[in-house]
Amino acid sequence: MATPFTPKDNPAFILHGKLDTSYGTLPVPEVGPHEVLIEVQETGICGSDVHFYNTGKMGLVSCCGSMCLGHESAGVIVQLGSALAKRAEASRIENGAAPAGAHTLQLGDRVALEPGTTCRMCSDCRTGNYQICEHMEFAAYPPFDGTLQRYYKLPSDLVYPLPESVDTIYGAMMEPLSVAVHSVANVGGLRTNQNVLIMGAGPVGLLAMAVAKGLGAGRIIGVDINADRLAFAKSYAATDTYIPISQKEGEKRADYSLRAAQDLLSTLRIPERGAGSIDLVVDATGAEVCIQMGLNAVRPGGTFVQTGFGPPDVAIPMFRVVTNEIKIKGSWRYGSGDYPLSIDLVARGLVDLKPLLTHTFPFENALEAFELTRAGKDKEGKPVIKCVIHGPQ
Template sequence: MLHPIPDDVSDEDGAMMEPLSVAVHSVSKLAKCKSGDNIVIFGAGPVGLLCMAVAKALGAARVVAVDIQQERLNFAKSYAATDVFLPPKKNDGEDTEAYAERISTELLSALDIPTIGPGALNICVDASGAAVCIATGLHLLKPDGTFVQVGMGEPTVPVPMFAILAKQLRVLGSFRYGQGDYQLAISLVSRGLVDLKPLVTHRYKFQDARQAFDVTKAGKDKDGKTVIKVIIDPPQ
């Protein structure tokens, strides 16, 4: 169960192989992302960002990031996303299904993405776990598209079943990682196809570990800087 890392991969990058392997499992193994694919990813947290990085490394033509925080979208655009989208606010009395359809329509229009044919979205990865993101992703996909659920939210959520049936979508669940995922993750970093360093926004000494967890939970530090990934140094 041990996976050695080459000399050209730092120990800090090695500590990031676990979340990167989650992204490799969902984007490469399950979604089978390849050169020329168009993918939309919900959630620009660490796992979502790494899914974007893996998609870019595998040659995706378009990597669309969706999140409700503009700061995270700005980071995603500078890191691996080709396009970003901030969903509109929910209207009073608007149910989840209607809201998801409206987000889908506005995203496709804003980013000039067709619903079918070349340029349409054929892969969606949800790294948020939010019910409205799941529904929106299913609406966004072209016929015969693939949806992969990575984020964990409520145990039961409503889904637009007609969209799944009419477009004959593949809907897959992704749980962590499996055989070969760590090896590919290490290879992507070693070959320079995925850069993990920009994701580490905060570092703490071992004796300050509690502060590191508090900052991670808050999502921002005392200066208002958005937290992406926190590294805690090993005890000296």
Template sequence: MTTVLRNLPKVGEDISAWKIIDVERLELEKRKGPTLPEPYEVVVAPQWNGLCGSDMHIYLTAMLGEEKMKAPFVLGHEASGIVVEVGTGVITLKAGDKIALEPGEGCGRCEDCKKGAYNHCENMKFAAADGRNGTLQGLYKLPVDLCYKLPDNISLEEGALIEPLAVAVNAITNIANLPHSANIVVFGAGPVGLLIMAVAKSLGARRIISVDVQQERLEFAKSYVATDIHLASESKKGETKEEYSERHAEIIRRNLGITDRGLEAIDVVIDCSAAEVCMQTGLWILKRKGTYVQVGCGPLYVKLPMRIIADRELTVKGCFRYGPGVYTMAIDLVSRGLIDLKSLITHKYKWEDAVKAFEATKAGKGEDVGPPLRG
């Protein structure tokens, strides 16, 4: 996580900003700050920014989705900040308030916005995506409805993790519809996997099974929230992915006492690993009518056991960013002490050292999402 704690800039002053110029090339630029806020806008001084897989993807490839970036732009989308100035219509916030920033601005007019699915807005403006400037800069202007006040018992450091936590809240509540006292298996124990497990625990999951390829990540998951861990087995020589997945599901069942029906059956599987074999294994391990959610992005095409999906009436769902209500809920879960964000912060860097933060994350990068969020 990259941060700055310094005198807050004022509207009208020049600000500094970390821009990506090309592959693994960041530049600290002096630029003109935002103009005065419109009636329902807020100008914020971002204080902490988390780095995640998508920041690293841009840093390492200079690609935005399928396309090479066209011009330099400011990075950062997981941010907390301090309110500097509010528009005349804003009554919920004042200068000096600590907030978590939601980085995606829907238009509020298109079909998807109108039905409450603003994450699918056709005119979405998202920080540090599509060439739009992000939050790694001295001041950032956004609509008031994307500013979430942090209670006194949540620090600005923790505030930067509300964005990835919102993804986890969305996956568990709106998408998986986690049943009461559920048994859940989460593939991938990177930051998002950990946060998903934390949300499941906070909402009363019975068993939280973490599966990963790295023992140390599993140890952390166990000390953090998982009730059970499973180190993914090696594949046998000459074994196909499908053979491996089916066999691996059996090993997990046997090792952890998972049954097809009853108390020990798996209600929900969430894949945060983006590995084809995990997707296959996850579908094999689910109980009848269970729910599978794909959170990690992976290859465009994968081979799935479609007959198992059909025969067992499995529900297979996608998950994209977040939706209405999840930021508020994420903040409340942390404020009530049900989710610990502090232990997920592994490194903190000064504003001037943003490049070091990217390089450290690159060096520690795991097979999928990478290590817990870094300064």
């Protein structure tokens, strides 16, 4: 038997199509033996949510019918599935005899949610690459409902207890932080003292800079076309910033990208290869010129990681990639070990999420939160980096 639980109603914020949202009520999910039910307390708004809201679609996927939005959440466990309830009971009887570090989920635990349930059976799941599982059921990715509702259920291994020092609201930011951790640490394989170039100083780019800093990178170079964003990046985690020179009239994009990369290196006195050169590039923009610039700036033998989304097809300097053995890697969401590392970086003070949390709204004003994130600036002109919705209460 699952732990006893008397549900309230389950209000949800639902997208019906382009710029068409409403509040509705969804059934309260029923938990299986190894699942937990979470009362969602905080949900961050992500670029992908806003993109769905704006267009009703994302890449090739469109929002067919209605879908509850949101996937960056944290909350409190309000029900344990039957197998978990037994374990919780046993661990209480043992009274803290569990080895250090082990934690048996209990009712009332504050947790960060990893909002993608995988099949666990396919070869990708079984080799530890569950982020590319073809049977992934991901929150607010059609047709699956998201987390902007009172109750959400997940398998027990996809919720991560938050240490006392980490407020629940920052628990909601573990999702975008894990995207950054995945790209920089897991896929990018950053080592201490390596130099990193981050293309784009939006939320994911800033978090990638923060992760690089937290993991002891040498130089962290932030690139963006917006001077205000770069000023923030410098105050936050970047050691250097660069605004690309402008493209000449009639100049081919590929020629421009090469010239901009060379200008970046010479302006910041970065060698093309050897000590002090750029070991890792993370592109958080998806823009063709940024991708080309990054591939032209990374050192021979270096790594280029793509995490941002732009046009589906882009031209890349393939001759340079081949003759310099540049490793190009895709980075998709997050995988094994990313959430624990994110939580640890924050708990130890190696990553500071506070400066990125710029706006909060109650659940009743969810639409306002989407409109604000879409606008990118509030009425006072303050830029929106991360906007979080409280509740439903």
